[in-house]
Every structure is written in C-alpha cells, then in structure tokens.
Amino acid sequence: MPTTNYPAEPYKIKVVEPIAMTTRQEREQYLKDAGYNTFLINSEQCYIDLLTDSGTTAMSDYQWAGMMLGDEAYAGSKNFLHLQQVVREYYGFKHIIPTHQGRGAENLLSRLCIKPGDYVPGNMYFTTTRAHQELNGATFVDIIIDEAHDAQKDHPFKGNVDLNKLQKLIAEVGAERIPYVCVAVTVNLAGGQPVSMENLRAVKQLCEKHGIQVMLDATRCVENAYFIKEREAACADMSIRAILKQMMSYADGCTMSGKKDCLVNIGGFLCMNDDELYQRASELVVLFEGMPSYGGMAGRDMEAMARGIEESVDFHYIEHRVAQCRYLADKLEAAGVPIVRPVGGHAVFLDARAFLDHLPQDEFPAQTLAAHLYLESGVRSMERGIVSAGRNKQTGDHHRPKLELVRLTIPRRVYTYAHLDVVAQSCIDLYQRRGSITGMKMVYEPAFLRFFTARFEPLPVSAKAPSAQPAEELATA
Template sequence: MTKHYVAEPYKIKVIEPISVTTKAERERFIAEAGYNTFLLRSNQCMIDLLTDSGTTAMSDNQWAGMMLGDEAYAGSRNFLHLQEVVREYYGFRHIVPTHQGRGAENLLSMIMIKPGDCVPGNMYFTTTRAHQERNGATFVDIIVDEAHDSQLDLPFKGNVDLSKLERLIAEVGAERIPYLCLAVTVNLAGGQPVSMANMRAVHKLCAAHGIKVMYDATRCIENAYFIKTREEGYADVTIAAILKEMMSYADGCTMSGKKDCLVNIGGFLCMNDEELYQKASELVVLFEGMPSYGGMAGRDMEAMARGIVESVDYNYIHHRVAQCRYLADKLDEAGIPVVKPTGGHAVFIDARAFLPHVAQDRFPAQTLAAELYVESGVRAMERGIVSAGRNRETGDHHRPKLELVRLTLPRRVYTYAHLDTVAEACIAVYKRRGRIAGLEMIHEPKVLRFFTARFQPLVDLAKTKARQPADIEKDDVSAQYRPAVLR
C-alpha cells in the first residue's frame, strides 16, 4: 500500500477545465505531432506532465502583486523589491533579471567563456551546454559515476566527483576553466540533489585554483529540502537558512524562475563580483532590456519576489516532494522501473528497462512518451538519446546511459487523484510493452533537436531489436569524463 499521503497545504480558488479526448483522437494528434510530445497542443492533453517550467499555479498573494506592477521603463519599484528579496534569500550582491533561465545562461556564457575553455558541471543540461558550446567551450561532466545508474538508491547522486575535478584541473589547467557550473538539483539525472558537504568541498577546491563556482539554482529549493531530510545536521535548520548556506558556496548563479521561484515566466543572473556585474549589465541591455527589468514586466518581477518568499515554506516543499514520491511508489509497486531515489520535480521512468527490446537508436524513451499519451492523454517528456543530441566531433548521437521518460509535476497544480490516473496509464502501457515497436527520426533540427524533431513509428517489431551489450559498452557515453578531447 502506498502511504506517503501529505495533504495539500493550500485550497483551490480558481480552476481550469481539463480536456478529455478519445483514444482515436489521440492517435491522430500524436501522428500530427510527429510522435513528439513537445509538438502536441495543450488542449490535446488531459494531464500535462511535460514540464514543471512555467506551469506553476500562483497564489492569491502573487496575483495581488501582479496588480501592483510598476511598468516604468527604468527603476521599477518591483525590481527594487525583487532585488531586496534575492539579496535576503539568496545572499548575492547583484541581480540581473532575464526573461527566463536561458537568458541568464546566455549572459553568463558570453561574459565568462573564451573559445577553447572548458566548463565542468554535474551532468549536462540541454540549454546550459548549448550556450557554453556556442561561446566556444567544451562541457566536461564531473558528476559522480553513480548518477548514471538509475537503480542506485543514494541520497546525493548530484554530487561532484572531486577526483574528476582535480584531474581536469591538472590536465587542462585552471586558466582554461572560467567557472564550474553546479546544478542544484540535477534535472537530467532524475532531479538528484547535491549535499552541502559537497558544495563546501567544491567551493574550497575551486577557490584554491581561482575558479569561480556558478550554480544553476533552478531547483535549489528542492535541493535544500533534500539536505534537510537527508543530510546529517540539517533536520532542524529551516529551508531558508539551508538555501542561504548553499548559496554562500557560490560566486553567483543562473536561475530559471519558472521553477522554484513559483512563477510562469522570468529568471535572473546573480553574482558578487563587481566587474562581472558591469559586463553583465552592459550585455543585458543588448539581449534582454534595461538592467532594472531585463526580460520581465514589473508585475512579473513582483510575482517572482513574492514567489521566492513562498518557496521557502517547508509545508509547500514537503508536499511537493511527497507528491513525486507518491507517484513513484505507485509505479514501483507495479514493477515499473523508475529512477531511484525519486527527485523533487518529477518521476523518471527508465525506458531502457521498460522497453528492453527497443534499441537506443530506435528511441525507446521517445516511443514510450508517445505510447503513454495515446493510452491516456498524459503528456510526458523524452530525456534520453534525442535530448542528448549529437557529438560535435563525430556527428554520431550522444548515447547517454540514462534513457528516461520524465513525468514532471507542475507546482501546486494536480491532486493525488490525477496522480492515480497517471499511474494507471503507465501500468496499462507496461502490460502491453512487448508489443511496442520503436520510432524512426524523419526531421532532425541541428540545435536542441528534441523540441521540434519529428518521428514515424516502426511497424515491424523485428526492426526494434536491441543491440548486444558489447555494442552498448562501445558507445560514446557523452556523460563520461573525457578530458582527452580537450587537448
């Protein structure tokens, strides 16, 4: 029996009707969308677990703040409020607002990277790596090996492997490492957190070599919750205090406010360094807007300031993580392979284990996401070979060990009854998994292909045949540590 049932710490004031569709309609919709759930229309989806990005239900207090938007071109009071809140909760001196997280990644990559640099990080994220590469850097994965194993149940699978970092510094030289990008939590590893001890150690090692540490703070509240509940010494510390300590081990951060700031749009770049701030505020006017609004309306900055205050409420984050665990436990009880331990924003199904007869080149996770949609109207997202893109040197697919389907929970949106429906749909697909064939890619964009790639189904099951384990071993696992490529 599933037990983790934490009641919603809010009540529902406004509702949005959900579309109900038939299976025949969904078969047509997914074919029209090229078997890519990103290309479905939202009104074709019954329960939309594509992403937790920008899909948050805002509170009455945030909506009230929207009415107090000061839309002045310069010096908006909402910016001053946001600045004050970010300084108080995140502890950084400077904040540059941007339209969303990748706006901040763009500025950070432009001001810090020189061609030929390398940027270590705890597993790649699509937009983050794309900006690093666009500015001439090579991303090097220095996450602990355990992160690539979906079944290892360890508390901090987002940690940096310090020996990989030391080796990298020794091999390429600190002068070619403009900063280390630490994601708290690690989206593509299944929402795995980084421990406070690891943050402290990363900071110490980087500081000794003059390397800056920039966080991807997108899901930092979830990370803080895991520190509170899993790391010794933090059980009685508030989420706010944990957040502040986490950020004290960084020189700055990028933030997609669409996640842990509880808003539908917005982001920011933070730093303590004066010179970096000057550079960022010169570029922000070119790419986003005035330094006092970046890419956001005054009302959005107000909603974000209020969202940040709400986000550190223990009851909010406790319920959120409990919802993820509730769904994961239901799937686990049915024998469906899910990534362990469950993260804070999503439940990830291991598509390699779910569809072992579908070779990675036949896109098992893409296939499974499409099947799940047809079964039930539940929209999920591929996080595997399609998301990983191609190796810039060889032109072949990157072949990540983790071939996952992500069921992402929007914040404060769905109830446990919705989650039961999702679990039932996954179980129904699991029961007929042996009859599921893979897909073929028929349209492949060059950059961030997963957003708009198109596929067609393989009707012949024989064509899905899995490759031999020996072939899999030979694959380029993009995630593995390979400093030799930098020489």
C-alpha cells in the same frame, strides 16, 4: 484518510480550469500530426500535462495581488527593487540581473565568461546550458559521481560532484581554461537528484584554491534544500530558508529559471558577487534582454517572482511537493514499473531502457514510450535520453547517455493525488503490454536542441532504425 507519508495539499482551490477529455482515436491523430513528439502536441489536446514544471505553476492569491502592483517604468521599477531585496535576503548574492527566463541568464553568463577553447565542468549536462556553453566555444565535461548514471543505484546525493574528476580536469587543461564550474541543484537529467551541503562546500574550497568561480544552476534550489534537510544530519534542524542561504554561500553566482522554484510563469535572473562581472553583465543585458532593472521582465512579473521566492521556502509547501512525486513513484514501483531511484523533487522518471528493454537505443525507446503514454491516456510527458542528448559535434554520431528516461514532471500546486492515480494506472497498463511496442525512426532533425522540434515515425515490427541525418544534411540530401 491521507497517510503521514503523503500530506494533504497545503492550499485550497479558488479557481478551476477545465481540462481536455479526448478519445484514443483523437489522440492517434494528434500524435501523428505532432510527428510523435510530445512537445508538438497542443495543450488543449492533453488530459494531464506532465511535460514540464517550467512555467506551469499555479500562482497564489498573494502573487496575483502583487501583479496588480506592477510598476512598468522603463528604468528603476519599484518591483525590481523589491526583487533585488528579496534575492539578497534569501539567496545572499550582491547583484541580480533579471532575464526573460533561465536560458537568458545562461546566454549572458556564457558570453561573459567563456573563451573559445575553454572547458566548463558540470554535474551532468543540461540541454540549453550545454548548448550556450558550446556555442561560445567551450567543451562541457561531466564531473558528476558515477552513481548518477545508474538509474537503479540508491544514493542520497546522486547529484554530487566527483572531486577527483574535477581535480583531474584542472590538472589536464589548467585552471586558466576553466572559467567556472557549473553545479546544478538539483540535477534534472539524473532524475532530479540533489547535491549535499558537504559536497557544495568541498567544491567551493577546491575551486578557490585554483581561482575558479562556482556558478550554480539554481533552478530547483528549494527542492535541493529540502533533500539536504531530510538526508544530511548536520542540517536536519535548520529551516529550508537557512539551508538555501548556506547553499548559495558556496557559490560566486547563479543562473535561475524563475519558472520553477520561484513559483512564477515567466522570468529568470543572473546573480553574482563580483562587481566587475556585474558591470559587464549590465552592459550586455541591454543587447539581449532589456535594461538592467527589468531585463526582459514586466514589473508585475518581477513582483510575482519576489513573492514566489518568499513562499517557496515554506516547509509545508515543499514537503507536499516532494510527497506528490513519492506518491506517484510508490504506486509505480509497487507494480514493478522501472523508475529512477531515489525519487527527485520535481518529477518521476520512467527508466525507458528497462521499460522497453527489447528496443535498442537507436530506436529511441524514451521517445517511443512518451508517445505511447500519451496515446494510452492523454498524459503528456517528456523524453530525456538519446534525443535530448543530441550529437557529438566532432563525429556527428548520437551522444548515447546511459540514462534513457521519460520524465513525468509534476507542476507546482496544480494537480491532486487523484490525477496522479490516473497517471500511475496508465503507466502500469502500458508496462503490462510493453512487448508489443515497436520503436521509432527520426524523420526530421533540427541542428540545435533537437528534442523540441524533431519529428518521428513508428517503425514496422521487423525494421531497424537508420541514424537520422542532421538538418544541414537533410537540406542537401
């Protein structure tokens, strides 16, 4: 019998997809061929794929039915008009520019708003977001509360902006050099941590005082709304839909990867209220994406996204999603496996720094742990630590984040509690013999977003890892 803490799936299974059952010997070869980078392992070589929740959603029959109504007109598609209407109704923004996915929206926003020498404050970096900001000449400044950098600190809203840090930055560089504040709801790299409604309101008030825009990374905004309902007394009696709408009212716009909380496999959008910014975005999107009324998405995908937005605010859906994360986390914590607390809404994050506390950070403990978890069980996960953080562009040295994590990301409406039992046992077995695990060295490093395509090799038991050379240095070495 399911307990009240772990509600049963609010759906029934209509179609099934076989998944791979591999041997340890096979996985050893697959891992070696992939350069010990889980991003480079083929999907068909994975048993339970927890690499990401981006685009891995199982769509509903309602969404699939909408796909058959795709209007693939080059301009003025009826599916765009439906998506526009739904975004206005559920999010409240005046204008929407569809993009092929979230980073298309990040690219447009960065190109439209950033000048060389600008500063973009945000509540912890995200990889592609910061890359777009830096490529357009900005410096990212972390203004998240200090508690977010402590994996074991229990705080209900670890995603909150530190208003003192934001005010200090404004005083130091001037409001005119801050094109917008980027607030992620929730904060992925902190462990899927939410931002409170009170904090969003306070950020908006401070930014309005200085004439600075607030732009949300709304990728997991429904999860954030759920945590607000659960943890913020003033919002306890509000619906998820009402909380979401109020959250968005404290922003001037947002970027959205529809591959998460919009419950689709591809697509995204950029929203704003400013008419002049919308006009400029409508011109720029033609260069990088497509017409302003499709922007890199097919009509059928826009229809599925509009319907996914409607489904995403159903309380039973989001309650079950968060419960799956808690189910896995509770099993790991009961066995003493170190994880980030409190648990977020899209993943459980293993604390690789504590899990492999015998490895220095320059031996890539999170990358090592992700590789060994795949070797152990065929469960694919993702590094979120020193590899993802990249290098300081001034010094060339690694960024060394305090959080060294492995993300066990749960796709929406895909796996059951039984699958999570397998994941938990694999992590527990690995933790019990963690002392025998050696670190890695990086043998290939791309110039940008290295975690996607970098390659590694295991270190001998007694060896120490040299700092890998960036790609441009390798070419001339």
